[in-house]
Amino acid sequence: MATAQQMRTKTESAPKRPGGEEFRAWLSRTWPSVLVLIGAGVVWELAVEIFNVSSFVLAKPSEFIAATVEQRELLLTAAWVTTEEILYGFLLSVVVGVVLAVAIVRFEWLERAVYPLVVLFQVVPKVALAPIFILWFGYGLAPKLLLIVVIAFFPITLNMIVGLKAVDQDLLLLMKSVGSSRNQIMTRIQFPTSLPYLFAGMRIAITLAVIGAVVAEFAGARDGLGYLIQFASTQLDTPLMFAALTLVSLLGLVLYYGMSLLEFLLRRRFPHIKSAESA
Amino acid sequence: MENMRISAQHIGMRFGRRGSEQTVLESLDIDIEPGSFVTLLGPSGCGKSTLLKILGGILAPTTGEVLIGGQPAAAAVRRRQIGLVPQRPALLPWKSALQNASMLRQIATGERFADAVPAAERALELVGLAEAGDKLPHELSGGMAQRVSIARALAMDPAILLMDEPFGALDAITRDQMNENLAEIWAATGKTILFVTHSISEAVFLSDTVHVMGVKPGRIVETLEIGLGRPRTRQVFDDPLFSEYAARSRELLEPKVTV
Structure with missing residues (x-):
């Protein structure tokens, strides 16, 4: 019974790891909303059944789950295309957002010259830019990436700027007391200090990137979940529409929690990331 | 050993924009012996912390000049002769x-x-x-x-240690321990220590010289040479001389109250 013994010691020691404890806490926070979700699905199913709603108008959960299984290859291919767009677009947004923030904080004249324009740009309804980007760059990857960046870079830039400026004044003075350069202060103090703020911005940006990808596909694409939703709507294939929609939502959820995971892993190296999580 | 005497003349400091300027420090002269323990003691807002940074070459004064070892203070910063210990x-x-x-x-x-x-x-x-x-x-x-x-x-x-109310946030017991430890470090290393505090007993316990400062504008009211023996331990607190210095400092800090 050595294995049973081993297993018991394993489970007994599990809560001691902070990761295990956090997972338990997360689980106990999450299960009520999962229950509500399942409950809503059941009510939905019954309501469509009882009121005899046509499946052209509103598909039952069981119908679009069936559609998902039936057309899984089509859906998975489309999901992969969209995932790629989102990830590339998101990474590009992080690069653009971070570079812009660092430049704005590092050079005062840039803050005066560019920052107001960046803020002003937020007034432009960026969804409306999608057709223009399609016109310029065609149906390929480029217009999707561009739209995602335009939508998603702003929260990253804004958070990063706040983070870079949130430096302990005593630390700044210390750096000055040894005659360090502004670049040294930026790389050694400001950049690591801003990490929690950057992550807060990235969490917002990843969900915006999902929106950007789907909107860009609506405007013109040959593949992807957004394209599939539109295609299904022209075919009056409501179950497929709902299946694709569910998949997009699921994709957003997975990516969002992927960000949390990345944050969790980075916390080993930079323990201060945790402190700003609630902010 | 390099002679890192700090000598400051006519130090004045004003903050704020033209028109609404505030004079924080006015025409101060200070001379600090290498290897001595010197404290700036004063109420909040007397500019003691500002003066500390000016004497260490981290902050440039509006008027006057600080020389460290005969050279402008900023040169001492570049030659990493200044070690700062901030409040937090x-x-x-x-x-x-x-x-x-x-x-x-x-x-x-x-x-x-x-x-x-x-x-x-x-x-x-x-x-x-x-x-x-x-x-x-x-x-x-x-x-x-x-x-x-x-x-x-x-x-x-560094030749000079700047300490800006370093123990202000600590509890009294820890603070006493830190003071004793600091006195040991000072004795062991022979560094010049410039110390800022608003605690009278801390100032008297640690220092060779205490500059008592006043407000509006910030200035040195009186300089006390602390003639207590070294090395100092907790027993110094029971020394009648200690109480005398403390009483004199208190008098200077609260001129209207008769002690």
């Missing part, structure tokens, strides 16, 4: 005590971490934290964090 520890939360202790030295000298380690370890030993090098700041108590902050300054082996 201001440690990098993602670095261990040893990494924090070596950080300023690395920047000042351009050394790699591995090359800065021996100096940082010696400094941690000096502040009594030889065993805590691997700890992260959030694992340290307030007193320990401030010790790391002192070690961070000592690791550069």
Whole structure:
């Protein structure tokens, strides 16, 4: 019974790891909303059944789950295309957002010259830019990436700027007391200090990137979940529409929690990331 | 040993925009012997902290000049002769005590971490934290964090240590321990220490010279030479001379109250 013994010691020691404890806490926070979700699905199913709603108008959960299984290859291919767009677009947004923030904080004249324009740009309804980007760059990857960046870079830039400026004044003075350069202060103090703020911005940006990808596909694409939703709507294939929609939502959820995971892993190296999580 | 005498003449400091300027310091002259322990004692808002930074060459005064070892104070900063200990520890939360202790030295000298380690370890030993090098700041108590902050300054082996109310946030018991430890460090290293505080007993216990400051504008009201013997331990508190210096300081700080 050595294995049973081993297993018991394993489970007994599990809560001691902070990761295990956090997972338990997360689980106990999450299960009520999962229950509500399942409950809503059941009510939905019954309501469509009882009121005899046509499946052209509103598909039952069981119908679009069936559609998902039936057309899984089509859906998975489309999901992969969209995932790629989102990830590339998101990474590009992080690069653009971070570079812009660092430049704005590092050079005062840039803050005066560019920052107001960046803020002003937020007034432009960026969804409306999608057709223009399609016109310029065609149906390929480029217009999707561009739209995602335009939508998603702003929260990253804004958070990063706040983070870079949130430096302990005593630390700044210390750096000055040894005659360090502004670049040294930026790389050694400001950049690591801003990490929690950057992550807060990235969490917002990843969900915006999902929106950007789907909107860009609506405007013109040959593949992807957004394209599939539109295609299904022209075919009056409501179950497929709902299946694709569910998949997009699921994709957003997975990516969002992927960000949390990345944050969790980075916390080993930079323990201060945790402190700003609630902010 | 280099003669790092600090001499400051006609130091004045004004803050704010033209028209609504505030005079923080007015025409101060100070001379500080190398290797002495000098305290700026005063109420909040008297500009003692500003004066400390000016004397250490970190802040440029509006008028007057500070010479350290006969050269402009900024040159001493460039030659890493100034070690600052701010009011709060201001440690990098993602670095261990040893990494924090070596950080300023690395920047000042351009050394790699591995090359800065021996100096940082010696400094941690000096502040009594030889065993805590691997700890992260959030694992340290307030007193320990401030010790790391002192070690961070000592690791550069500067001629002059600037300490800006370093024990202000600590509880009374820890504070007494830190004061005794600081007196030992001062005796062992022979550094010039410029110390800022609003605690009378702390000032008298630690210093050779106490400059008592007044407000509006910030100025030195009187300079007390503390003639207590060295080395000093807690027994100094019972010395009648100690009480005399303390009473005189109190009188100077609250001129309207008769003691």
